[in-house]
Amino acid sequence: MRRQPFRIWRTRWLVAGFMELFDDHEAKATVSACGRAVEAYTRTARRRDCSRPQVAAHVWRWESHAGMSEDVERDRIAATVAAIAKATGRSPVGWHTRSASSLKHAGGC
16 A cells, blocks of 8 residues: 655645534634645545535635736636536635736726
């Protein structure tokens, strides 16, 4: 049997701890998830206790969207939404990045 890296066990342990904390306090939660991380840790994202909180999309990987071309940003958003939906069975409830979006909003904002 192949041993899994410590980071995988650490991630599963942290996720389980947070889910237990939410349960203990009957807290409703929205969890931000990067698409690449969800894809890499699909087994953790599929856990029954991970399906309780809402999941919001938080970029594909840790990168700035400011200055990114619109086509690339749209591809990153689509990949992130698809990875989360595939792993959890639900589409994310929201989206946010660590920087300003490159996409233009209606009304010139």
